[in-house]
Amino acid sequence: MRLKSYILVLISCVILFSCKSENENAVAICNTKNIIQPPEDTTIISYIINPKKQTLKFYWKNKHDSLIKTFKNLKTEVENNNEKLIFAVNGGMFKKHFSPQDLYIEKGKILSKLDTIQNGFGNFYLQPNGVFSITEKAVSSITTTQNFMSTSNNYYATQSGPMLVIDGELNPKFNKGSSNLNIRNGVGVLPNGDLLFAMSKKEINFHDFATFFKNNDCESALYLDGFVSKTYLPSKHWEQLEGEFGVIIAEIKPKEN
Template identity: 55%
Template sequence: MEDRSPLGLYIENTKQLRQLNTARGSGNFYLQPNGVFYITTDNKAVICKTSDFKKSSKTKYATQSGPLLIVDGAINSVFTKGSSNTNVRNGVGILPNGEVVFAMSKDNVNFYDFAKYFQDMGCKYALYLDGFVSRTYCPEKNWTQTDGDFGVIIGVTK
């Protein structure tokens, strides 16, 4: 949201800080189906449609976003191949072996091609996380695309 708070569901360390958002509206978040990426207390990663999400005490981390890029192995039907609607995009998918993959384009890409990237890796579900405001800080890959308004939403640590 404009105050930088999450627009939809947000759970951190099993504590729900923001409610699931099932409203209809305009913008990428509301493109259907949108979805939830979450990690359970036993470290299993899941992506599901917002309408299928059921909070439990085993939900350790969760974020809601939209649209889903891949739905049950297929590219979201609202995307158009060859679309001129391009932006820097980032998202999350779950590989067939259960590992999580985060991807961010360095150049502008349309939703269809971005979704195809996840589909080609074998993801049954993938979720769009953000667009043109996205930034990456990954110095070990010499990728420090940041500015004065950078804040971490998802961090990966070992």
């Protein structure tokens, strides 16, 4: 009888020790997860779009030939068309009167010509610059201006600069630790053809911003604009409706009845 009692006590101790060890390991794992936070949670807001499954459009003027300019105006436009605005970002640099500074193609029509000047002033002319385009079959690409081939297959396109990532490598013009800080937004193409849009939540240099796209396996990425950049993304509780732009890139979908 004493032997049975001893065995039961021994088994109970083993069980208690095992449970304690498992609990301690669980706490350790949880603590590790709490420590490791994705960079975009604090410095970058990003959004991935599959252009073949989601509806991505470029906007500049409405059907009355009036400038749209703001996300708020675009939101009204699409809602009047029984659609819902899911995501919006300014789509490149613009001139004084909100016209595209460079190449702009909308629904297959070239509304602003390709700018091939290489020795200009400002970020746009920091070489190489490039073009973000989408074909009528929703195939996306980002290429340097020099390699861009304007064809009838390009349904949407916007030119900007500089290129952030070229063939999987950072633009060699960028310097690590640069003090050239600003709010920045851009777009990259992922290996599966999806698009990665990103905007810094605080000022960042080109090197660190480009590194975000490279670390997410983008073979190519393009800078869109700087301090004026805004993003509308309610799904991530980020709704910047203020600001005026030229081109706007947006995802829409039909309203649910």
